[in-house]
Structures are given as structure tokens and as C-alpha cells.
Amino acid sequence: MELKSEDFGLFIIGAGPGDPELLTLKAYNVLKRAEVILYDNLSNAELLDIAPERCKMVYVGKKPYENCTPQERINELIVKYAKSHKVVVRLKGGDPFIFGRGFEELLYAETHGITSKYIPGISSMQGSGFIDVPLTHRGISESVWIITGTKKDGSLSKDLACAMQTSATVVIYMGMKKLAEISTAYKMAGLGDTPAAIIQHATLPQQRQGKCEVKDLQEMALREGLAFPAIIIIGDVVKAREIMSGQQYYQKMKPVRFSA
Secondary structure, eight states: OOGGGGGGGEEEEEEEESSSSSHHHHHHHHHTOOOOEEOOOTSSSGGGGSSOOOOOOEEEOOEEEEEOHHHHHHHHHHHHHHHOEEEEEEEESSSSTTTSSSHHHHHHHHHTTTTEEEEOOOOOGGGGGGOOOOBBBTTTTTTEEESSSSSSSSSSHHHHHHHSSSSSEEEESOOOGGGHHHHHHHTTOOOTTTTEEEEEOOOOOOOOEEEEEEGGGGHHHHHHHSSSSEEESSSGGGOOOOOHHHHSSSHOOOOOOOOO
């Protein structure tokens, strides 16, 4: 197959939540041609096996609260390799445009004259389905708020206060160090009994999870041994299966009859 100009450059690729089989076909095809892969600690190392043997692998992991590769250094490496190689992959866990700084890296590369492309990945929040928690469900939740638990200055996003006033599902990324603060915010608003869940290493064999009321998030996490990387989900969808089975929901639904 003849390659075109758009088949070369920098590719910002979402590695998905963990299970390598959840990688998109488009991402797979680019990885097969990769000459350099800059990967982080949240992308499954098995995905590196897709690349040719001659591909150069560069680890640029950033583990919260630990030593990490500074973003400035990652940007420098992206430009360095994209200037000297035809197919450079920046492989990031989940989706790189959802709290992944992928767009920041794409813009930086473009300011240096590098052609850049984005390939989405399944976000880690969608791992909620692996613990029977839909992010939305008719009659329970009509929307989703996606919030960062740790802003650039280290604080919890103030958007949480707005989200708490709705019936929306609240998904919090990077919030494991803020469990006490999150619980307190809900309790102060009289919402301490709202269902909540934490899922760690979603879609992987070592996946762990726990459910509780939001006021008990910190205690539950300690009891279940839950830590980063994890997603926090708050809202009635956490009990969706229990709610739907407990109601006369399906009995109330009349069967649809079709005429021949």
C-alpha cells in the first residue's frame, strides 16, 4: 500500500484504559509503522510489541506524587525525534485529550513545524462499565460531569460544587489524594449518602473496585486497598443495577407489537 503525506509525522495516540485489545484499529496500524514511541506509565507495555523491532522506545512516565519526566522535557523529546524520524508516536493512557495534556503536546509540536495528528482512545472513565456502572441511564442520569481532582496548583476543581447541584454522574480523575475533601464537600451539601465507586486498573487482570456512600470514600479506599491509577464515580448510576432490578421497571414497560 502506497503511503501518503498524512501517514507521516507525530501521532498523539490514546492507548485506552489498559486492556490492549481495546486499542483502536487506527492506532494499531500506526504503531505497526512507528519509528519512535514515547510512552507513559499508563499505557500498557504490551502495546509496544506491535511496533517493528527497530522502533526506538522512550519512556517518559509521569507518576503522581513521584519523580517523573517533566512536561518540558517531554516536549523537547517530541520535537527532537519528530525532526529526525518519519513516524513518531506519543502513546498516552486512556484518551490523550481528556486530562492527558495531549492537545498541549500537539500544539507545541506544531509551533515547531511538525505535522501532528490525534488518534482517540477509550477513556479510563469508560472502565466503569466493567463494574456494572453505566455513566448514564434513562431515568437515573442524563449527563456526565468530568472533573479533575488535582488542578495545576494542586487544588480540587471548583466545578465539583456546580456538579453536585445536578443529577448528573460525576467522574473525577486524579482525585485519590482528595477523597476526604470530596466527601466533606458532599456532606456539607447534605449529599453524603450519594452512591460512589472507585475503580482502579480498569479492564486489567489486577482491576480492583469498591462501592460505598460518598461520605465513606476514604474509609472504603483504605479498606479495599485502592490507590492510583483510579477513577472516582459519584451518582445514582453506581446503583443502577440495584435500582432497576428493585423497581417494577421492566414490568411496567409494555411490549412493542409489530403488525405484519
